[in-house]
Amino acid sequence: MSISFDPTRPIYLQIIEAVKKRAVQGIYKCAGPLPSVREMARQMGVNPNTMSRAYMELEREGFISTRRGEGSFITEDPQRIDSERRQQAMAARARFVEEIRSLALEPGRIDELLEEIKDEVTR
């Protein structure tokens, strides 16, 4: 459950991404509760203030809703989750295409790479 953070990027941004990813994967259910700020901070090994910042930003984006004294909950809109999944898939594709183009690989090498991906991803 613990996370290894990229030290070159703000932790609170990486927390936001992790929460969205878990919602997309179904680890956190639509409209379901999230761990409390303090509990999630303990789990991820960060300061509660940092976790609070991440939750506040997630709420600002409408991805979660928090009710004082009750806790935080994933959005009740299932389309919001699915939209996030599609968005992430498109972003991943765009990033990858840009990276490959910038490497000026030979066409044969590109085909190899795509085959390797197909094997790995469907395994």
Next chain:
Amino acid sequence: MSISFDPTRPIYLQIIEAVKKRAVQGIYKCAGPLPSVREMARQMGVNPNTMSRAYMELEREGFISTRRGEGSFITEDPQRIDSERRQQAMAARARFVEEIRSLALEPGRIDELLEEIKDEVTR
């Protein structure tokens, strides 16, 4: 020529990546000169101190060599460049595979995505 930096990551790290990318693409030739610290800083719109930090790190990694009073030069070892290319390709593949897996897409959607990539990247 100007670069748009990701505000969530240190500029000097993004400069390092940009220089390596340009060397891989052949924009900067093996053993060839780089723009001076001040000139490159002007081109990229950053402070010369920030550019100097990027150049110092690139030298520490052995990717460039700098000679006081003369300038900075890409490594003379062509294998160093090619190694960088292969390394970046492998890293891009690994990142993409991990991203796709984490999205829990349906197999059909994965095939679509790979087809789209094949089309885009060979276009």
Next chain:
DNA sequence: CATAGTGTTCTATCTACATAGTACACTAAA
């Protein structure tokens, strides 16, 4: 030699990020 253009070093300042600690406001449940 003088000059211009290199890389390098240093101090100072500003901002964002992360942490520690404390306190407060609200809700649910005993």
Next chain:
DNA sequence: TTTAGTGTACTATGTAGATAGAACACTATG
């Protein structure tokens, strides 16, 4: 009502990144 568990707010501290500005050391060139 009391208690425990929520989210929220605040001050303080430390660190890293980026900038500004100045100065220094070296090299090539005229």
